[in-house]
Amino acid sequence: MKLNRLNKILIKMEENDIPQMLVTDPKAIFYLTGKMIHPGERLIALYLNINRNHKLFINELFPVHEDLGVEKVWFDDTKDGVLIISEYIEKGKTIGVDKNWPARFLLHLMELNTENKYVNASFIIDTLRMYKDEEEKRLMRNASHINDMAMEKLQNLLKEGLTEKQMAQRLATIYEELGADGFSFNPIIAYGKNGADPHAQCGLEMVKEGDCVILDIGCIKDNYCSDMTRTVFYKSAPEKAKEVFNIVLEANKRAISMVKPGIRFCDIDNAAREYITEKGYGKYFTHRTGHSIGIETHDMGDVSSVNTDILEPGMIFSVEPGIYLPGEFGVRIEDLVLVTEDGHEILNKYNKELKIIK
Structure with missing residues (x-):
């Protein structure tokens, strides 16, 4: 024990x-x-x-x-x-x-x-x-490091013209090659209008030029979970989609910048939600800003407007604002954040700036 x-x-x-x-x-x-x-x-x-x-x-x-x-x-x-x-x-x-x-x-x-x-x-x-000790922090960092490497390999596959479902199947192989122990949740790989469903199921859709592509993936390593979302564009990025992407990216950054001991979870949610609302897309941000994570992908605790709990060192949770336009596309950008003694540490290191896959 x-x-x-x-x-x-x-x-x-x-x-x-x-x-x-x-x-x-x-x-x-x-x-x-x-x-x-x-x-x-x-x-x-x-x-x-x-x-x-x-x-x-x-x-x-x-x-x-x-x-x-x-x-x-x-x-x-x-x-x-x-x-x-x-x-x-x-x-x-x-x-x-x-x-x-x-x-x-x-x-x-x-x-x-x-x-x-x-x-x-x-x-x-x-x-x-909710409070990770030093060993748990190490395991969470390692799981996220594997997820970073997996994200790069997965994005490179977009050039092969695979369906969403085939991409998910390739991701399972990538995780195995990187030493992960499997999925921490069923991956969400959504092309174009499928991305307007925040919990889209991987289907038979093929990627097309101009598609906004959501890649929400996570693995388990040594019984601890990772979770990260990146949104990329295939061959070109339409102006409206670029605008929405930049709004979500700024919301993600503003929310993360708030993270430190003493701040409330609802303050983080508000930082992302108020910015998206200010830009005119508030009704299209349809979920909470994040969730706690550890041994389970969704541990107790969330980043929502109703959670007034105070952040304390050792907590790890996601920050994942999104905008979902029915029939058009969706954008979500997600990082895992660890509360430190005087601020925060972002566990995901993989690029989240606007990226066009050629």
Whole structure:
């Protein structure tokens, strides 16, 4: 167990009157144990108790033989894992449960232990994961470095006349060649009018001269995610598209320039949104300015107009303003930003200025 993280969680449990907790999200279990286990539909749970009587309930199907610093309680497919868990839970006391634990497990536990009070305790780990330690910062920088290299290789492929879907397939190969562990999310590669959909699906569209091309890509490396968007032009850039591009680029830069401890997330969103609105495209900026990222592409926390939380050192999030004109094109420019002690660090180094692929 990663004791520093565990101790912080136990303190938060006490502060919130949650004496015991079931951690069931594989990514949260990894955060505490350093071991990523993908259980599929099967049950896995890490039981935490402020009296430190911790247990890891795990199916024998998963060969986790190394010492994780917590006692393992094994079961197999013929056993009722929830029943086994219920026998370790302190009766009559509040128990925190992950927000994503399947109802078939949670409802069964509630039927077995009717005298317990059940609360959503995901916020305890999720809020701690917002602050990256030095090792996590290193891993995030490395994932973004791989993503920078992948972006360059991907842009060079535009000359080959591949469809959006074929580009995504090539990207998977690029990541493998660069040593990444796969996609952190399904890539968004959108030509021309397809880019007007912020979450476009890669299709059979072929790139054409004058197309505005959105490349929103990310990989996983050592269980940490990267995410970056660049918008480029193919062979030529129409004047209107260039105008919109420059507005989005300036919005991206203005928002990032705000990042430092003490600033609110909503202030960053406002910096991007107000500029785009001032230029007459406010109604075409249809999403929040960014999201937190780490072990998951979307960690807890976002850069939005309603998030008044204060920035603190160690936080990492995206800044990705966009303008989407239905039936025409879209532009989005995204960087990952780390809050430092006195300012910020941009994790993406790849060029984001206007670029025409010849």
